[in-house]
Amino acid sequence: MTAGLGSDHGRNPLRDPRDRRLPRIAGPCSMVLFGVTGDLSRKKIMPAIYDLANRGLLPPGFSLVGFARRDWEDQDFAVIVEQAVRDHARTEFRQEVWDQLSEGFRFVSGEFDDGAAFAELRTTLSDLDQERGTGGNHAFYLAIPPGMFGSVVGQLKEYGLVDGGDAWRRVVVEKPFGRDLESARELNQVLADVFPESAVFRIDHYLGKETVQNILALRFANTIFEPIWNSHYVDHVQITMAEDIGIGGRAGYYDGIGAARDVIQNHLLQLLALVAMEEPSSFGSKFLRQEKQKVLSSVQLSRPLNRTTARGQYTSGWAGGEKVPGFLEEEGISADSVTETYAAITLQVDNRRWAGVPFYLRAGKRLGRRVTEVAVVFKRAPHVPFTEESTEDLTQNAVVIRVQPDEGMTVRFGSKVPGTAMEIRDVSMDFAYGGTFTEHSPEAYERLILDVLLGDPPLFPRHEEVELSWEILDPVLEYWAGQGRPEGYPAGTWGPASADTMLQRTDRLWRRP
Incomplete structure (x- = not known):
C-alpha cells in the first residue's frame, strides 16, 4: 500500500470501514480552491486538508491550487495556508508533513470572468499532472457565493477543465443552495449544464x-x-x-x-x-x-x-x-x-x-x-399504577442525541428514589464520545473532503x-x-x-x- 502524507498515529477514525486496519487514502489528485481569502477556507478547508495530510490520508503528490484576485506568488499562498493551519488545525503541526504538503501549493491570480486566468489554471494543472503525478484527477471547490457559480463552472467548461477523459473531475459547492425552490432549481441547472450529477458534491457539513x-x-x-x-x-x-x-x-x-x-x-x-x-x-x-x-x-x-x-x-x-x-x-x-x-x-x-x-x-x-x-x-405509559404524588417529578422518556458541543447520547427514564416511599423521578444514562472512545472524532470537513477525493457520495x-x-x-x-x-x-x-x-x-x- 502506498503511504500518504504524514502517518497514521494510533487508531485512525477515517480508516477504511471494510478493514479496521486500513485507512482510506485518496489516490493521486489535486484540489483547486476558489475563495481562498474567505473565513470558510481559512478556518475549515485549509486546516482540514492539513489534518488529512497529517493523518496520512492524502497521496504524496497531493496538490492544492488557490485561485483569487490577490497578486500573490505560490510562496505567498503558502504563507496564508500555514497561518490558517497553525490557527485552526486539530492535529499537531509537524514540519516534515508541512514541507511535503506545501511543495504542491500553487496559486493562480485572476477574476472569475478572466479567461486568461483560467487558461493559466489549465496550464498549472497540466504541470502538476507531470510534476506531482496528480493523474488528471482534480476537484474544484467553490467556497464562493452561489451567484458566482455560473461564471466559474462556465469558465471551467470553456477552458477544457471539466472533461478529464479517464481521470475524474468533481465540483464541490457550499450552501446556501438557493434562497427558495425557484432559485435552487436554477442553481442546480447551472451545475448540471457543466457537470454530471455524479460529479457534483453539495457540502452540508452537519452530515459529516x-x-x-x-x-x-x-x-x-x-x-x-x-x-x-x-x-x-x-x-x-x-x-x-x-x-x-x-x-x-x-x-x-x-x-x-x-x-x-x-x-x-x-x-x-x-x-x-x-x-x-x-x-x-x-x-x-x-x-x-x-x-x-x-x-x-x-x-x-x-x-x-x-x-x-x-x-x-x-x-x-x-x-x-x-x-x-x-x-x-x-x-x-x-x-x-x-x-x-x-x-x-x-x-x-x-x-x-x-x-x-x-x-x-x-x-x-x-x-x-x-x-x-x-x-x-416517548408517550407516557398507558397505565401507571402510582399515585400522582409519587410521579409528580416524572416526565416523558426520551432519547436525546447530542450533535454538538458535547457529542453523545442521553436516555431519560423514570427510576425509584431510594427510601421507603414509592417516589419516581427522572434519571439519565449518558454516553459521551470523548469519554468512551480513544479516537478523536474527525472534523466534519476532514471526512467530507476525503469523501470528495475518494468519490464517495453518501453524505x-x-x-x-x-x-x-x-x-x-x-x-x-x-x-x-x-x-x-x-x-x-x-x-x-x-x-x-x-x-x-x-x-x-x-x-x-x-x-x-
Missing part, C-alpha cells in the same frame, strides 16, 4: 459530524430502539440548533437570509430525514439517498401557520455575563430589517410509521446556550433532496413575508413567547438543553 452518522448506528445496529421508533410509542420529536452568539461579522450574508434558510432548510431537515427514514438496503449512496428522499417527499407542514410556526429577532440582553446588542443594532444591519434570527416550524411525516407524530424544528441565535440535538420524546445531498427541502419551507417563508417584523426576544433567552405557545397548544413544552 460523527454524531449525525451515529443516528444510523443507533437505529439500525440496536434492537432496543428500532421497534419503538414509530407512532405507537413516540409522542413527538424536537430538533434544535441553538447558538449563543449573534451574527458576528456576517451581516452581509445573514440579513435577508435568516435562521430558516440558513439552518432549517438544510441542516435540520437532513437530521429529520435521518431520524425518520426507513432502514436502507445498505449504506451505499444510492440506498441512503432513496430513503431520505422518501421521507422528505412525505413531509407536510402542520397548519394553520399562525399557530404552528414562530419567528423572532433577538433584542439587546445578556450573554456570557456581557451586555450584547440586539440584531437591529448590529453593524451592517438595517434598522427596518425583518430578517428572523429565530425560526420554529411544525412538520408531519405523512406515512405509516410516523402518522400523527409532530416534528418540531427550531433554530436561533443569541439563545441560552450553544447546542444542537435531536430529542425523541452529500443530491439536487432532489435540496429541492424537496425548499418545497417544505417555501410556504412558511411566503407566509412570514406578509407578517411584518418578527417578535423580539432578549438575547440569552430561549426565543420568542410565540414559540412556547406553539407547543403549549398541544400540551407540550420545548426541552431546555
